[in-house]
Amino acid sequence: MPRTCTICAHAERAAIDAAALAGASFRDIAGQFHVSRSAVLRHKAEHLLAELVKAKQAEDVSRATDLLTMATERDKTALALLARADESQSPSRPRGAEAPTARLPPRKVSRPPR
Ligand SMILES: [Zn+2]
Numbered sequence: 001m002p003r004t005c006t007i008c009a010h011a012e013r014a015a016i017d018a019a020a021l022a023g024a025s026f027r028d029i030a031g032q033f034h035v036s037r038s039a040v041l042r043h044k045a046e047h048l049l050a051e052l053v054k055a056k057q058a059e060d061v062s063r064a065t066d067l068l069t070m071a072t073e074r075d076k077t078a079l080a081l082l083a084r085a086d087e088s089q090s091p092s093r094p095r096g097a098e099a100p101t102a103r104l105p106p107r108k109v110s111r112p113p114r
Contacts (some may be wrong), residue, residue, distance in 0.1 A: 006035055012042035020044045 019029045026037040
């Protein structure tokens with residue numbers, strides 16, 4: 001059965017982690033929190049750094065999700081602008097009005113005299 005990490009189970013774990021990340025010596029941390037130096041060393045190497053990697057990965061995923069959301073919103077805006085541009089190029093008529101049925105007479109083409 002694997003041993004429980006005394007630092008992970010420690011009531012002041014957050015303070016120990018902060019001290020370890022701030023660069024305090026293992027001996028100072030051990031003395032301040034009444035734990036063994038080897039426990040601090042093992043905790044930092046096997047648990048604390050692994051958690052930092054996981055936190056960084058989660059942050060990256062979160063940032064990627066934010067970027068994807070932004071890109072999606074921009075796409076929606078671009079599509080809305082495109083639809084508006086298409087509407088402005090088609091003949092304008094009131095909503096619900098039928099399309100005009102009358103056609104313009106064919107255009108007369110003037111040719112230079114021979
Ligand atoms: Zn630990």
